Amino acid sequence: MQNLNLSRRIGKFAGDRRAIGWLIVISLGFAGYMWLKQNPQHNPLAPLDVRNPPGLATGLKLAEITTDRGQCRAALTRSGIAFRNLIPTGEGPCSLTDRTQMTGAPMSPARPISTCPVAVGLQIWLSHGLQQAAQTHLGTKVTRIEHIGTNSCRRINGGRTGPWSEHAHGNAIDIRAFVLSDGRRVSILQDWGKGEKGDFLKAARDAACDSFRTVLSPDYNAKHANHFHLDQGTRWSSACR
16 A cells, blocks of 8 residues: 555656646746847847847848848838938849938938848948947947948959949948047048057947948958948858958
8 A cells, every 4th residue: 555655646746747847848938938029139030120239130130131122121110210212223233123222321421322231231230339339449439431332333353254243233332431429530441450440440340240241341352451341142151351
């Protein structure tokens, strides 16, 4: 009789362990759900909002808007970013079918016209990594970004053959300098690798890799000695150099 009672107790304990196990699983699942709800940048199912800092799922969301421009424009609208859709222009490999202009962006000499994914990448970079880099290394913030264009009907490296550049259809932008709130100007050509301004530029370059598919700097080659190249190409590989 004593052995029978012990056997029954062991069976009950096993049931208790299963119940406790399920409670732990449910609790962990709920905690995970609440964490993702509070941190949508890590949730692959949450729509892209550029007001959120880059997270674990940002790369996936950027890849989605690169192939779905409707989602891209919806992300800008959802995030409260002022922009204009312009009519397509051009033809052939240099046709500009997606022409988006962020009307409130602090860009100089004029607000660039690019693809929507480039506009989204710029906004994420400006709102998060770029300003953090400026505050950390220079104790101030960026008030203006100087660029040298988005559109250029040419092949990569200006060759007569080979793949077309992302610039050919406005899916890239080149950045040459930054103006700070205290009036200082930071030039990639003049300040790369030099003191606190150089530290800021490298941090800015690294931050851009969170919102652009390809980021090329003076570390890449001499042709990029005076600018950052940022693009949202759909190539199978990415670059951050």
